Amino acid sequence: MEKEIKINFEVIESYDHLTDIEKTLFDKAQAIRQQAYAPYSNFLVGCAVLLENGEIITGSNQENAAYPSGLCAERTTIFWTSANYPDVKIKKLFVIGAPKEALTSTPIPPCGACRQSILEYEAKQKEGIEIYFASLNGEIYKTKSIRDLLPFSFDSSFL
Template sequence: MEKEFKITFEAISSYDALDATEKKLFDAAKKIRENAYAAYSNFLVGCAVLLENGEIITGSNQENAAYPSGLCAERTTIFWTSANFPNVKIKKLFVIGAPKDAISSTPIPPCGACRQSILEYESKQKDEIEIYFASLDGEIYKTKSIRDLLPFSFDSSYL
């Protein structure tokens, strides 16, 4: 038996098509990307989240010579956010990644481990998190929920 799944996302035409808050998030993710510690991959990733209280939190990827010990930008950001704002919902998450010396790039979505971690926080807060992934030069994709990028998700309902 075959089944089809529909993955819904929006292609945003350019940076200029973003609203003022979304532009702040894009700019924050792009700026924090420069703080990434990517000594081994030279692939810098920045993440910015918008909390329901209007606060913007940022993070970047942090590598380690023992590769499994590093952490992606999305997880550094949401873990720090949850530790410091445990009862404040995450409304939006922007991620921008590219090689260190890149001038332009293609939009990079969250990796599988980050998707699973974002799903945990969506489940915890009982509310969707809009996900934006963008290129350095403003090619942007948006989903209304991480479930759009993780259709066969595993959550606490299986436990």
């Protein structure tokens, strides 16, 4: 018997349809993307998170010749955030990824490992994190929780 899974997400048609804080997160994710260390894949990813205290933290992907020792932008950002702001909730996470020389792109969602890591922080703070993933040219998808992108999730309730 087959069943269907419905994924809830919103399509934000352009950068102009973002709120001021969302535009700031988009801009910071796009800027930090240029600082990614990705000499092997040449795929640059930037991430910006908004904390409940108003702080914005950014990070980019970091590769390593000893693959898979590198780390995605989303995890560099949330791990640093948790280490430095352990009791402050993450409200929004914005990610932009594309090949180094791309002028346009499609929205790239967090990978599976990043989805699982984000899920852990949602469980820790007992509330969802709005996830935005965008193209370079401003096409944006938004979910209210990583659970929308990880419908069969594994969390501490299984342990």
